[in-house]
Amino acid sequence: MKALVFGADGFEDVELIYPYHRLKEEGVDAKIASLQRGTITGKHGYSVNVDLGFDEIDPAEYDLLVISGGKGPEKMRLDSNALEITRHFFKENKPVAAICHGPQLLISAGVIKGRKATSWPGVIDDLKAAGADIYDEEVVVDGNLITSRSPHDLFAFGREMMELLNK
Numbered sequence: 001m002k003a004l005v006f007g008a009d010g011f012e013d014v015e016l017i018y019p020y021h022r023l024k025e026e027g028v029d030a031k032i033a034s035l036q037r038g039t040i041t042g043k044h045g046y047s048v049n050v051d052l053g054f055d056e057i058d059p060a061e062y063d064l065l066v067i068s069g070g071k072g073p074e075k076m077r078l079d080s081n082a083l084e085i086t087r088h089f090f091k092e093n094k095p096v097a098a099i100c101h102g103p104q105l106l107i108s109a110g111v112i113k114g115r116k117a118t119s120w121p122g123v124i125d126d127l128k129a130a131g132a133d134i135y136d137e138e139v140v141v142d143g144n145l146i147t148s149r150s151p152h153d154l155f156a157f158g159r160e161m162m163e164l165l166n167k
Contacts, residue, residue, distance in 0.1 A: 001165065002029045002063055002064075003028050003029070005019060005033065006033055006066065006102075007032060007034055007042075008075040010041075010042070011040065011043070011068045012068060012069045012072075013043060015151060015154070016068035017046065017048070023064075023066075031052050032052075033052045033054060033057060034072075037053050043070050054082045059085045059089060060088070062089075063094060064096075065097070066098075067096070067106075068100075069100020070100065070101060072101075073102050073105050077105045082105060083105070083108055087109050090144070095161070095164045096144060097145075097146040098119075098147050100123075101120050103126075106130075106145075110130075113130060115142050116135060117135070118136060137149075138153040138156040139160050141160050144164070
């Protein structure tokens with residue numbers, strides 16, 4: 001089992017670190033992916049090493065995509081490779097878990113129309129404009145898509161992420 005965890009500078013620290021470690025605990029080969037290899041730093045000062053640049057990824061090799069929140073999605077949504085990877089996961093109906101501002105990447109990839117979702121309040125209007133059905137719940141599961149609102153929802157997010165991955 002292999003997973004990609006997307007992040008970029010300004011990521012919400014726990015929204016990247018918690019799912020990454022949760023996957024590792026279950027024996028999943030999780031890789032942190034970003035705009036380029038090196039180090040990225042979260043909003044609260046935690047730094048993580050990036051295993052793969054988006055341009056190095058063959059999404060067919062991965063089973064799950066996790067999109068962290070914070071300010072990272074604003075940068076990732078401008079990267080054509082990140083968008084193509086995201087589209088691949090939806091085309092192949094593979095699990096995608098996005099939290100907080102993570103759905104911004106789904107909007108830019110054009111994969112959210114007609115889907116049920118939640119997110120950070122500041123992204124809700126963008127999701128509505130992109131055609132998503134919005135729910136104010138700690139976690140929303142719609143087929144292969146899992147979304148949550150904030151760090152407070154991480155336990156529900158992690159639980160549903162693992163349940164979907166293990167189906």
